[in-house]
Amino acid sequence: MREILTLGRYFKKVFGQRVRKIPVSLQGFTCPNIDGRVARGGCIYCCNESFSPSLIKINPLATRIKMHTDLKENPILDMQVKQLKEQFIWHSDFHKEKFEIQKYMIYLQSYSNTYAPFATLKTLFDEALALPNVVGMSIGTRIDCVSEDILDLLEGYVRAGKEIWLEYGIQSVFPKTLELINRGHGIDGAQDLFAKTRKRGIKVCAHLIYGLPQESEEMMLESLRAVVGWGVDGLKLHPLYVVRNTALAKMFKNGEYTPISLESYANLIVRSLQEIPQDVVMHRMSSGAHDEMLLAPKWCFDKNIQMRYIRERLREVGLEY
Numbered sequence: 054m055r056e057i058l059t060l061g062r063y064f065k066k067v068f069g070q071r072v073r074k075i076p077v078s079l080q081g082f083t084c085p086n087i088d089g090r091v092a093r094g095g096c097i098y099c100c101n102e103s104f105s106p107s108l109i110k111i112n113p114l115a116t117r118i119k120m121h122t123d124l125k126e127n128p129i130l131d132m133q134v135k136q137l138k139e140q141f142i143w144h145s146d147f148h149k150e151k152f153e154i155q156k157y158m159i160y161l162q163s164y165s166n167t168y169a170p171f172a173t174l175k176t177l178f179d180e181a182l183a184l185p186n187v188v189g190m191s192i193g194t195r196i197d198c199v200s201e202d203i204l205d206l207l208e209g210y211v212r213a214g215k216e217i218w219l220e221y222g223i224q225s226v227f228p229k230t231l232e233l234i235n236r237g238h239g240i241d242g243a244q245d246l247f248a249k250t251r252k253r254g255i256k257v258c259a260h261l262i263y264g265l266p267q268e269s270e271e272m273m274l275e276s277l278r279a280v281v282g283w284g285v286d287g288l289k290l291h292p293l294y295v296v297r298n299t300a301l302a303k304m305f306k307n308g309e310y311t312p313i314s315l316e317s318y319a320n321l322i323v324r325s326l327q328e329i330p331q332d333v334v335m336h337r338m339s340s341g342a343h344d345e346m347l348l349a350p351k352w353c354f355d356k357n358i359q360m361r362y363i364r365e366r367l368r369e370v371g372l373e374y
């Protein structure tokens with residue numbers, strides 16, 4: 054049986070102990086695919102609240118101020134720093150008490166977390182990395198939201214001994230699919246960006262979605278092979294699921310979209326893990342929404358059932374997740 058290099062195993066290898074990712078969602082952050090700078094409405098499946106339960110609404114001012122790269126002043130920066138600290142303390146205390154976890158990675162998860170004025174990003178990243186027992190940071194973003202300045206900033210943290218990951222949402226390498234899901238960017242430049250990021254010692258995690266509309270299993274595997282070929286340190290694979298109040302929900306209700314089955318998804322995961330190089334860290338390969346927002350597929354309601362089934366399929370081919 055070969056053990057897959059999960060994020061947990063990787064952290065243990067690198068830090069000699071368990072490290073927990075602490076998800077942080079800061080108010081005011083958005084995405085150029087939502088605010089109109091690239092497109093409006095976002096990706097057809099996007100409903101950020103369903104991905105980020107800790108997005109807490111504290112201050113009405115923050116619902117009006119939205120981050121973007123050219124924002125001259127950020128009047129909610131102090132509030133964002135406060136949110137960052139509060140969310141970190143809440144989660145880290147919980148994991149310390151319940152699981153005796155001593156080290157943490159900050160995970161900036163919701164929306165595009167490099168889409169803000171440089172000074173705001175620097176303040177927030179500095180604050181995040183100065184929190185007690187924080188060994189690094191993982192930042193979720195888009196390939197059109199990362200500048201040389203940001204890479205330089207992150208490289209500085211790497212040089213200071215922190216572990217920095219950029220998590221790039223790729224989803225598919227097929228331009229037709231990216232257009233269909235209203236991704237707001239193509240795929241040109243992604244390979245170069247991965248190389249530039251890794252050259253600085255910043256680790257790259259590529260996100261791919263299986264089950265996008267009008268994609269065959271072979272297309273999904275082709276996307277995987279492409280990003281692996283570009284060079285990645287980690288991968289996050291997940292099934293597409295439909296949540297209420299999204300464009301995808303409309304397509305689903307009109308019969309224009311059929312969600313992927315658990316059997317097909319598990320088969321894809323088995324085939325993917327047989328191909329992915331053994332030193333690539335598997336950040337995640339399950340996903341779901343544990344609430345009434347989820348429309349379909351129903352198997353995405355319970356990640357434990359999902360993972361149990363996938364683990365069994367993997368064991369059949371000698372892989373231990």
Ligand code: SF4
Pocket residue numbers: 083084085086087094095096098099100101163164165195222236
């Ligand atoms: S890139 Fe992310 S945050 Fe932006 S619209 Fe797509 S899913 Fe939503």
